[in-house]
Amino acid sequence: MSIIENVNSTKGRILIIDDEEEIRDVLKLHLSSGKYDLIEATNGEEAITLMKSGANLLQVGLIICDIRMPKVNGVEAIEYLKQNAPSIPILVVTGYPDADLAVSLLEKGIKGYLVKPVDKETLLGKVAEILSSPQDFNYA
DSSP: OOTTTTHHHHTTEEEEEOSOHHHHHHHHHHHHTTTOEEEEESSHHHHHHHHHHSSTGGGOSEEEEOSSOSSSOHHHHHHHHHHHOTTSOEEEEESSOOHHHHHHHHHTTOSEEEESSOOHHHHHHHHHHHHHSOOOOOOO
């Protein structure tokens, strides 16, 4: 099956990047009720390794990324992901709200910025909104 034939199945696959296992577990619990297929990375470095290791990110419909993480932080991971997989939308979920950072990331093309703790309805609503929007294909 080519990537084009597999496009519909990618929308429901989400990569969660967060260094806190408890947060990943809560996000997985909320998102599993929406029947999403979930992939995890414990930090930005692991997420980038996943991207380099095969087709995982080519088959991901959304990336949910924390900001403050060890090794490769969320800002660095987002910059790498936006450069190397620009059509995959990114939603930031952080416990450290920073208005300037939020504006900067939105200008770089992230699709949303939520502050932890995120309630289930807010998360599912934002994820559904992002996944129902047309993908950006800006390869300039």
